[in-house]
Amino acid sequence: MTETNRIEYKAQLTKDLDLEKEVVAFLNYHEGGLVYIGIDKNGNTLGVADLDADMLKIKDRIKNNIAPSAMGLFDVVAEEKEGQPIIKIIVASGSEKPYFKKKYGMTEKGCYLRIGTAAEPMPQKMIEELFASRTRNSIGKIKANRQDLSFAQLRIYYEEKRKPLNQQFKKNLELLTPQGDINYAGYLLADENNVSVKVAKYKGTTRADLAESNEYGYGSLIKATKSVLNKIELENRTLTQITSKERLEKQLWNGIALREAIINAFVHNDYTREIAPKFEIFQDRIEITSVGALPEGLSESEFFEGYSVPRNKELMRVFKDVDLVEQLGSGIPRILETYGKECFQFSANFLRMVFPSAEPVNKEEDKESTKEGLADRLVDRLVDGLAESQQKIIQLILNNPKISKREMAESIGISTTAIDNNIKTLKEKDIIERVGSDRTGYWKIITKE
Incomplete structure (x- = not known):
């Protein structure tokens, strides 16, 4: 392995x-790059002596020694190479160039650019040109039209990940101008806002x-994201084919790819146009549309x-935190x-991802197969007589055994109290059980013959 323009x-x-210096150079480079700690210039793996301590130092140094803020533009991960622990720093190209070392400011001694395999000082003329064209129309610099905002929901999401927010969280998370x-970033993450996210389902292949039609939003963008994820996961039914040798199962769409596409649409949407991403399910496909063309300087091949x-x-920073x-x-x-790549459609104002379904989305099924779709491996006697909400709870559990009660409520559209009552009924009927604790456990479907 040798160093390159991106390594x-x-x-x-x-x-x-x-x-x-290296991080600044990659922030200013149109492709970003990777910095490995624990590998010498010849590509020999040396490893790092104190992995956790070094990772904390790196995060702290990038956060405090570089301007404009690089938060949300870098990631520090641990990897193993040849049996040795190493650190990989992923650096994205920033939109507020020029980036520089705070100690030296916006000078040739503070600004660097990746040229070939080296971080070279940026000429003063380039520094001035980049500063003059710096992107200022970003959600981090736009003042929210409401300032009486609360963030109880955001606190809950951080507490669930054992990362409680302190009194300075709005400043620390860069939710202030x-x-x-x-x-506007704070506005999008607040308990109340005017952002509406729609999930539409059509009977045919046209609109x-x-x-x-389902509408989520008017609250924390994280809550809206989770609601859309749960809704589409519910729609992503499992197809079953029984052969002479085995039982084959697959979903309408690949679950991992679909999740990434949904989150990508939320995180990279251009909210300065006050339009949210849109999700549409057709008979033969699902379309996910976000606002905004490719970022300036990023080609389709680089994308x-x-x-x-x-x-x-x-x-990006908050979504990664949770x-x-x-x-x-x-x-x-x-x-x-x-x-x-043909599933991606680019235009001057939108990015659309179109994923074909494995079979017709609204395929007519007989009574027996419908029951199987609702409760998968449950026998008929367990499905018969269940309320619609209880059937939906079973389907959600089959798709995600670690789903929380709150996520069930958001997906189905009922209160957590109603979820508790339905779960109590399902437990009493010996249909589901909870394995492990509320925080780390999971739901289990009881499939007694």
């Missing part, structure tokens, strides 16, 4: 600002015959290779593992 090796983490007002230029770094995003730049490559 930099460091034998160890040093105390000088050399790491910051430079003037100290709540910005002529609407079968179902497919996983180069990340987060449009909304504040949202584990909706796993690793920076991993979404599109995961989608491409199942679906081809």
